[in-house]
Amino acid sequence: MAPHHIEHLNDWMSQMNAISNRTDEDGPYFLQExxxxxxxxxxxxxSAVFEYTVQKSDCNISNNFHGGAIAAxxxxxxxxxxFTRERKYFQLAGVSTDLHVTYVSAAPLGTTVLVECKVNKVGSALxxxxxxxxxxxxxxIIATATHTKFNTDSRIGGGSKL
Structure with a gap:
């Protein structure tokens, strides 16, 4: 575990939490929780490992972690x-071009889940x-996933470095 990587990631997560908890005239943002x-x-x-506890708002009618909630x-x-480190590209989070989730087993309400995330490759565009x-x-294992992101830095003004 590298303290500066956790600090950098926690800083970004804090900023995203502040953004997601804002409400405008149309209501709260999608990322609220x-x-x-x-x-x-x-x-x-x-790489990073996150801990997340399945709550009622994450569940399907069977009180298991809903596939859509897992994908989100x-x-x-x-x-x-x-955002575990500074990068030349992807100053902003980019947008999804492909998200593939394989659901392996159920996670009932109250289950504490570890989400192990890894950056495999970063280029100027993807x-x-x-x-x-x-x-x-x-x-x-509850699920596995692959996620491809498209870099939107130039379209949104380059963003701000953390």
Missing amino acids: CFSRSKVVDADED LVDNLTSAVM ANTTAVLREKDSGR
Whole structure:
């Protein structure tokens, strides 16, 4: 575990939490609970482990972690892992071009999940990341995912460095 990687990631997560908790005239933002409920457990250059507890708002009718909620969590946390260090590209989180989740087993309400995220490659236009979601207590795999991001820095004015 590298303290400066955790610090850099926590700073970005804090900024995203502040942004996501804003409400404008149309209502709250989509990310409202993701960053505030995700805890950084470990981080290094290009990888991070987050802890997340499945709550009622994450569940389907069977009180299991809903596939859409898993996909949204993966989308956000694999974007967050990009900020474990400063980069030449992807000063902003970019946008998704492909998100593929394989659901392996159920995670009932109250399950604490570890989300292991990794940056596999970052170029000037695309970044490739992966995630594995595991039940914290048993290590059982809940889902695996791949996520491709497109760099939007030039379209949004370059963003600000953290």
